[in-house]
Amino acid sequence: MDITKRFSVLLITAITAVSLVSCGQATSSNVSSDSEVSSVTNAKASAWDSLNDAQRAYYKGLEDKGQTITENGYVYVDAKGYVDEWGKEYGDEGIVITSYFGTETIVNVPIEIDDKTVVGHTIDAFRKISKEGNKFDMTFDIKELYYPENFPEITAGIFSLCESLEKIQMPKSQTTIPFACFKHCTSLKEFTCPDGVTVIKQDSFSSCENMASITFNDGLKTIEDDAFVSCKSLEKLDFPDSLESIGIQSFQGCTGLKEINIPSKIDTIPKRAFFACKALEALVLPDNITTINSEAFARCNSLKEIYIPESVNEIAENAFDECDSLTIKGKSGSYAEEYAKE
Numbered sequence: 001m002d003i004t005k006r007f008s009v010l011l012i013t014a015i016t017a018v019s020l021v022s023c024g025q026a027t028s029s030n031v032s033s034d035s036e037v038s039s040v041t042n043a044k045a046s047a048w049d050s051l052n053d054a055q056r057a058y059y060k061g062l063e064d065k066g067q068t069i070t071e072n073g074y075v076y077v078d079a080k081g082y083v084d085e086w087g088k089e090y091g092d093e094g095i096v097i098t099s100y101f102g103t104e105t106i107v108n109v110p111i112e113i114d115d116k117t118v119v120g121h122t123i124d125a126f127r128k129i130s131k132e133g134n135k136f137d138m139t140f141d142i143k144e145l146y147y148p149e150n151f152p153e154i155t156a157g158i159f160s161l162c163e164s165l166e167k168i169q170m171p172k173s174q175t176t177i178p179f180a181c182f183k184h185c186t187s188l189k190e191f192t193c194p195d196g197v198t199v200i201k202q203d204s205f206s207s208c209e210n211m212a213s214i215t216f217n218d219g220l221k222t223i224e225d226d227a228f229v230s231c232k233s234l235e236k237l238d239f240p241d242s243l244e245s246i247g248i249q250s251f252q253g254c255t256g257l258k259e260i261n262i263p264s265k266i267d268t269i270p271k272r273a274f275f276a277c278k279a280l281e282a283l284v285l286p287d288n289i290t291t292i293n294s295e296a297f298a299r300c301n302s303l304k305e306i307y308i309p310e311s312v313n314e315i316a317e318n319a320f321d322e323c324d325s326l327t328i329k330g331k332s333g334s335y336a337e338e339y340a341k342e
Contacts, residue, residue, distance in 0.1 A: 047073035047102045054130035054137070059101065061131075073102030074113055084122045086155065094119035101128045105164075106144040109151060120152050127162075140164055143187075147171040156180060156201070163187055170194050177204045186210060193217040200227050202247070209233060216240050223250050232256055235279075239263050246273055255279060264288045269296040269319075278302055287311050292319045305329060308336035315339045 079090035151171035225247035298321035330336030
């Protein structure tokens with residue numbers, strides 16, 4: 001349906017006090033005053049009105065190709081036979097959100113739209129898009145985003161460079177924090193891992209420089225390479241006992257990090273794992289650690305004391321480079337004592 005015609009129908013519908021439907025949820029059918037009619041109509045029209053000419057042309061092009069546009073800014077397509085830009089093929093039931101250009105900055109991802117179940121969304125669904133010639137322009141204005149508990153898992157890179165995002169609640173179905181999922185989300189302030197997550201993938205939170213708090217779930221097993229590089233505002237890492245490994249450079253450049261508890265299942269401190277964590281002053285390594293790799297704690301300039309257990313039998317020569325005030329503690333006769341003397 002033509003956009004202008006659709007808003008005309010909406011206005012007539014509101015005036016006659018017929019119930020309105022938005023994202024599959026009916027509003028009250030008892031319109032009590034002209035002011036209420038006006039506010040509902042304006043709220044729905046504002047999503048389209050907020051767009052520039054290039055954006056309107058882009059979304060009108062999607063509609064011309066058979067996608068459906070709702071008055072509050074959701075664009076969707078039938079899931080049957082649909083393949084997204086990553087090659088993911090959806091099933092025969094429900095719909096896929098391909099775009100959202102609404103004006104809300106706090107968004108609850110809908111379970112249904114137009115009485116149809118939402119089974120996923122594309123990687124750029126929550127970025128406003130316009131196209132001029134061969135050039136795409138994408139903007140992201142959402143500050144908080146909340147998923148329904150049983151929404152399907154979200155995929156790699158989906159919120160990378162979304163600089164306005166301050167808070168997100170992922171689906172409970174999530175089993176990983178995907179590759180580069182929140183990379184360069186510079187306004188993200190806090191994060192809680194869903195209960196089912198076992199892996200935090202490479203680059204997941206790299207350069208989230210204002211994230212001050214992360215709550216890991218019980219059951220997390222792996223943190224991959226570069227996962228938290230340059231998260232400069234993190235002050236504490238309270239790892240769960242279930243954690244088995246951390247990756248190369250996983251916390252490099254976390255310059256505000258003051259406190260770390262490393263669980264007993266971890267046996268290796270990888271290369272540059274805590275490189276340039278300049279606020280770290282003291283650390284106790286658990287008895288299961290056997291190896292401390294190259295530059296693992298290099299440039300931790302404030303590190304004054306570290307306890308290295310008897311289980312450690314390999315420490316890279318440059319593991320503590322530029323830790324000029326460091327005292328290594330360990331048991332007499334241990335490899336740690338030998339390394340310290342050398």
